[in-house]
Amino acid sequence: MAIILQVKDLVTKFYTLDGVVNAVNGVSFELNEGETLAIVGESGSGKSVTMMSLLGLIPMPPGKIESGSASFNSEVGLCDLLQLSPEEMREIRGGQIGFVFQDPISTLNPILTIGEQISETLIRHKGLSKEQAREQTIKLLSQVGIPDPELRYKAYPFQFSGGMRQRVVIAIAIACTPKIIIADEPTTALDVTVQAQIIELFKELRDALGVAVIWITHDLGVVAGIAERVLVMYGGRPVEIAQVTDLYKSPKHPYTLGLLGALPSLEAKESKRLVSIKGTPPDLLIPLKHCPFAWRCDYAFDRCWEEIPPLISVGDKHQAACFFDIEEGGPHHD
Amino acid sequence: MADKETKSHQTIDSLLDTEKTFKDRVAYFGRFLWRDRGGVIGLTVFLIVVFAAVFAPLITNQSPFDQDLRSGKLPPAWKEEGTWEHPFGTDSLGKDIFSRVIYGTRVSLMVGLFGVLIASILGLLIGAIAGYAGGRLDAAIMGGVNLILSLPYLLFVVFIATVLGRSLLNVILIFGITDAPIFARVTRGEVMRIRESGYVESAISAGARWPTIIFGHIIPNLLGPLITLATFEMSAMIFYEAGLGFLGLSVPPNEYPTWGNMLAAGRKYMTSYPWMASFPGLAIMFTSLGMNLLGDWLRDVLDPRMRRSRK
């Protein structure tokens, strides 16, 4: 499979009045064409900031991308997203990389019709005329499962339900047939039943369009339904990368283990207490020289407090940033 | 190594950092003052005005009432014919302008404080009833409130003042009553918001009884917006009192100096003796500005949503 996006050592900081927030501390990953990668982590783990950094969507004061590269295989060839000029970035945003955000009511402009909000991307990136854009938009609306698309073109966001609105947002994202869609917690603000529908829709569209998807979430339950590979983040760093089945079957990082333990399961044989990970996420204002998870880890030992564990290979296409081997019960030998 | 349980441990490390010098602390305090400079200025102005009102006899040895026709129409001290006995000059009847400005703070503060007191209590009651009751009672009350608010305020204040006659009490009453609708509207909005946030329901279901709910939950939430509003309205009342005085509808000048009636008296002499009206005008502007700044600052500080993201 061809790599469509390769991110290396991305570091993003925010310079605020209270200090420097180390939001992203060296994130690297790859995305293959047509693949669905899930990025999992708590609030503050840096998952959203990572994606927004790639597309220049973070406010630049106070934010600053300190270092890193993001090699994107665009329509016009390879380019580094972090080095693009504003005009070049605008070409890519919406046109080759689409975004789906979390809360559909605030994501849509309340005083413009939804048809117009979809059409404007088409006009901008595909150079369509208003009429052509309108026709295409109506097709898109039915593609995302909105009934009576001709009528609904002129409707306003407040006239839709949450699930319908999210479909509109998805329509905007896929309108210009992008190569990648980044979805930042797209179902978190929706009812559980609607969540399932949206996930189904996503899968259909993904298979139909062959688009690569980065799905950001904090919910490991959702991940299983849609992802092929998973990247787990903590404290602004990647802590585990694996194929989805490997992650669930043999997690190698104590944090992942904790997340899985916190999932309620219908198949549990005995009633088991939900285990939550003790402690709270790290304060990103303080630059750390040791493993960020050490405070909350059941397996931490002295090395964990002395160095930051790098990502090391722990299996086939499986990496974890930990000095401890959970299965062996002792530190890794390297 | 220290306890691994909670994250508070890491912040304690930095707090106990004894390397924070005195200079650092001063810098931190200075930053705080600069960030909130609006509030600092506003509060200072307010305190100056209060100080002037309370300690007036100590600030100036001149009486604001003494007429001395020989020293009438003197210019301010720094001009040729002026004297330091009358730092701001005198009016047409020889009364010292500086002391009249200082004593004028008393009227302004009284109008502002009592006016706001009346308006806020009235408004609070009306607004709370409307907000809590909802339905038709709410619609009826708010209809009345909106009626009063949508009309040209000045017009009616002037109308009523003309009818009732000139006295300090009348002015305070007029402002208190005509400003109550604003307090009512804000209170009602807040009460409704609290009611609908479900947080009262959870308090009730947790077993809280209604005095606790009112004093422990509703009132603390109301305090923020109300204090901010009170500050702005006080500034406005001082402003409007001056306006009424200017038209001759406030306290008569022989009874007590107010900035408004000083402006009215000085108006006739604008071209030849401009200072008679300038100084009271400056006083009004100074007070009004200060209180507006204070109100802005209070609004930022007391709004819980803003507290986290203050720039």
Next chain:
Amino acid sequence: MGRYFLSKLIQSLVLLFGVLFLVFMMVRVTGDPAALMLSREASPEQLEALREEMGFNDPALVQFKRFMSGAILGDFGNSLHFKTPALPLVLERLPATVQLASVGLLMAIIIGIPIGLVGGFTPGSVVDSVGRFVALIGQSVPNFWLGLMMIIFFGVRLGWFPTFGRDSWNSVVMPAFVLGLPVMGQLVRLTRSAVLEIRGEDFIRTAHSKGLEPRTIYLKHVLRNVSIPLVSVIGVQFGYMLGGSIYIEAIFSWPGMGGLLEQSIGWRDFPLIQAIAVFTSLIVLLLNLLTDLAYSIIDPRIRYGR
């Protein structure tokens, strides 16, 4: 949309009725309206004569009906001072006040909104800080005092503008500026805060994520949303300017309704005062109605009754 407008119309009519009631009541609140209207030295015979002439001895309900039926037809009785019908005297002064308020509002919009926009798009810049400072002063300065100061300075000392009356084309400049200054200040602050707030909204982030040109984002997404509160404030402020011009007109001897009001107070000419009060309220209510209409056109959420 029609239903929304109709309900607002009915509300306005109810408000108008309320105003008439208030105006009717105010004059009678002290018990003896005749004593109110005549000077203190009036003899009992003069008082009684006035009561007869104005019908104050009739039962309250009769008086009220008379007042209301008169008001609807535009008859507010005769001015005590001029001895001619009150309303035409007011109408005669209307154009001058409208001119004053319009020019003032125009000034406020042309100067205030652009400064607010710059402030919103470049917060913390020099223009922003200066603009906000001037706005604050503009809102805190007592306009009657400022008028006096400007007369001395620009009128007498520098001789740039006429200091009273409405004779030449530039007579309107100073009074309109002073009248419009508080509104200008308010528009600067409101525009600025609206721009800042809208820019922080999620849907602007979406607009950026679509790769739209900055110009499109500013015009179509930011400004259109900003205009909603602006329209509302401009409409209401225009009404206040029309109704609150009394000080400015007094100071600059401007022949408008406000000036007439100031004189009526001195004459204790209550029929005239009543006429001014009712008529001004009518204009304000009309303006509010128009503002609501404009508002509902821009913001579809209002239109569909949400």
